[in-house]
Amino acid sequence: MGRYARLYLRYTAQHLKGFMSYSVDFWFGLLSFLLNQGLGILFISLVFSSIPNLQGWSFFEVLFVYGFAQIPRGLDHIFFDNFWILAWRLVARGDFDRYLLRPLPPLFQLTAERFQPDGFGEFLVGLGATFTAGLALGLRPSPLELGLGVLAIIAGVGIYAGIKLAFASIAFWTKFSQSWLFAAYRVADFAMYPLGIYGKGLRFILTFVLPFAITAYFPAAALLGREPLLLGSGATFIAGAACLGLGYLVWRLGLRAYESAGS
Amino acid sequence: MKPFGKYRRFTRNSISRLLSYRANVLLFLFGNILQTVVLFYLWRAVYLSSGQAVLRGFGFPEMVVYLVATTAVLALTRAEGGEIIAEEIREGSIAMNLVRPLDYRTRIFFDALGTSAYNLAFVGLPALAAILVLKGIWGAASPDLLLLPFLPALLLSFLLNFFYDFCFGLVAFVTTNMWGMKRLEMVVATLLSGGLVPLAFFPDWLRGFAGLLPWASMGYIPVMVLLGKLQGRALLEAFALQILWLAFFWWLSGLAWKRLVRRLAVNGG
Numbered sequence: 001m002g003r004y005a006r007l008y009l010r011y012t013a014q015h016l017k018g019f020m021s022y023s024v025d026f027w028f029g030l031l032s033f034l035l036n037q038g039l040g041i042l043f044i045s046l047v048f049s050s051i052p053n054l055q056g057w058s059f060f061e062v063l064f065v066y067g068f069a070q071i072p073r074g075l076d077h078i079f080f081d082n083f084w085i086l087a088w089r090l091v092a093r094g095d096f097d098r099y100l101l102r103p104l105p106p107l108f109q110l111t112a113e114r115f116q117p118d119g120f121g122e123f124l125v126g127l128g129a130t131f132t133a134g135l136a137l138g139l140r141p142s143p144l145e146l147g148l149g150v151l152a153i154i155a156g157v158g159i160y161a162g163i164k165l166a167f168a169s170i171a172f173w174t175k176f177s178q179s180w181l182f183a184a185y186r187v188a189d190f191a192m193y194p195l196g197i198y199g200k201g202l203r204f205i206l207t208f209v210l211p212f213a214i215t216a217y218f219p220a221a222a223l224l225g226r227e228p229l230l231l232g233s234g235a236t237f238i239a240g241a242a243c244l245g246l247g248y249l250v251w252r253l254g255l256r257a258y259e260s261a262g263s
Numbered sequence: 264m265k266p267f268g269k270y271r272r273f274t275r276n277s278i279s280r281l282l283s284y285r286a287n288v289l290l291f292l293f294g295n296i297l298q299t300v301v302l303f304y305l306w307r308a309v310y311l312s313s314g315q316a317v318l319r320g321f322g323f324p325e326m327v328v329y330l331v332a333t334t335a336v337l338a339l340t341r342a343e344g345g346e347i348i349a350e351e352i353r354e355g356s357i358a359m360n361l362v363r364p365l366d367y368r369t370r371i372f373f374d375a376l377g378t379s380a381y382n383l384a385f386v387g388l389p390a391l392a393a394i395l396v397l398k399g400i401w402g403a404a405s406p407d408l409l410l411l412p413f414l415p416a417l418l419l420s421f422l423l424n425f426f427y428d429f430c431f432g433l434v435a436f437v438t439t440n441m442w443g444m445k446r447l448e449m450v451v452a453t454l455l456s457g458g459l460v461p462l463a464f465f466p467d468w469l470r471g472f473a474g475l476l477p478w479a480s481m482g483y484i485p486v487m488v489l490l491g492k493l494q495g496r497a498l499l500e501a502f503a504l505q506i507l508w509l510a511f512f513w514w515l516s517g518l519a520w521k522r523l524v525r526r527l528a529v530n531g532g
Contacts, residue, residue: 024438025443028438028443028444028446028447029442029443029446031443031447032443032446032447032450033446035447035450036446036450039450039453039454039459042454042459043459043460046460046464046465047305047309047460047464049464049466050309050313050318050319050464051309051312051313052312053312054308054309054312055308055311055312056312176287178287179286179287179288179290179291179294180290182290182291182294183290183291183293183294183297185294186294186295186297186298187297189297189298189301190297190301193301193304193305197304197305197307197308198304199304202300202304
């Protein structure tokens with residue numbers, strides 16, 4: 001375990017060195033994601049300028065859900081961004097071979113190789129929005145609620161990472177799969193708003209098929225006292241474990257099916 | 264000799280390239296449709312909660328047509344020329360393309376034409392069908408669509424987008440992080456072209472100003488023309504504004520290209 005932690009830090013340090021040599025890129029990336037998330041909040045406030053509440057949800061409650069949704073999303077973006085590269089070009093260009101030649105688990109190498117600071121844009125905006133909304137609503141979470149909230153965020157990262165790994169692994173069969181991943185990620189956009197605004201079919205998909213609602217809506221609504229706390233936390237852990245398991249399974253099957261691009 | 268004979272094959276190439284990655288392109292499209300679905304449900308909730316039939320001049324059927332039309336107009340007019348230029352600058356293959364006896368800007372234009380033709384078939388026509396079906400469902404409550412002035416507005420928007428995007432692609436001569444630049448640009452463009460909310464929902468101080476910026480001419484104006492919101496004098500003013508921006512970016516792209524290529528030649532030694 002200690003060995004992997006040390007190796008991970010080495011990988012990250014290497015990657016950050018690359019970033020330092022293009023420091024303008026780094027700030028651009030961060031700024032673009034900050035602005036992108038700011039745009040979402042601007043959208044909510046523009047919409048709220050003409051309504052008192054959104055089907056019973058106040059502005060700050062909607063902001064709370066929106067902000068909470070960005071936190072696991074940002075963390076996933078920071079730590080598991082390399083799955084996008086797997087979908088995009090690692091298999092297609094034959095670069096994946098190098099993971100198979102080194103004496104380390106390929107999944108570890110894939111994860112460790114890229115540390116994506118852009119994700120802090122989402123993470124920070126999410127944290128800021130959640131705290132602002134929480135303060136405005138006078139939320140006083142008990143230590144238990146706070147602890148479960150943090151665990152729900154970790155489980156939410158698991159949901160994102162698992163789904164991303166599963167869709168990225170499709171590349172082992174199709175050479176690239178970034179369009180699959182892109183489509184799956186657009187489904188995650190539904191999770192940023194209260195689930196009640198969607199139709200029944202969509203609600204089912206967001207809860208049981210691609211459970212993005214569980215990364216944001218259920219835990220956030222539980223903290224707001226609008227869903228049972230046990231559902232907000234318990235569902236998150238189960239879904240997180242299930243998604244990670246499924247992602248890993250597809251990855252294993254993909255590895256078995258992998259044929260190098262070769263020339 | 265056929266006009267633009269040697270350029271036409273770039274259009275054909277870009278279409279067949281897109282056709283060969285059909286599954287990919289369609290999945291990307293599907294992703295964009297999903298985004299529209301999210302907005303649909305959000306607006307439905309907004310109209311249900313507001314207790315009003317009309318918000319800022321938009322009824323709910325009108326808002327849905329707005330969403331579908333905006334998605335389609337942005338897909339039809341958003342040129343990819345900038346990305347091609349950026350890619351060629353990054354790879355250095357631009358040097359080869361400068362040697363060829365082709366006008367670079369014209370070549371990129373015909374390439375972009377292919378993407379738009381493809382999007383017309385796979386986004387534009389389905390979107391139009393969807394709008395007509397919705398119109399049938401809503402009957403009298405739905406807006407009257409003005410297709411006749413819409414087509415020139417769409418064409419102007421396409422041309423304006425092309426020259427604007429060409430200018431933007433040239434930024435790759437100056438920076439290595441086109442990806443971050445592009446994202447920044449998209450945030451600004453999405454907001455100011457009405458891709459997120461109609462400009463009518465902007466606060467007063469921003470609305471008039473935003474309407475004059477080039478992005479409004481690219482996305483917002485054609486959609487508003489289609490919805491019949493711009494008529495008579497306002498319609499003519501909108502066309503004039505589009506033409507003005509088109510002329511500006513046509514001039515700017517030519518100038519910037521000439522300057523930057525000269526610099527490239529010096530550096531290349």
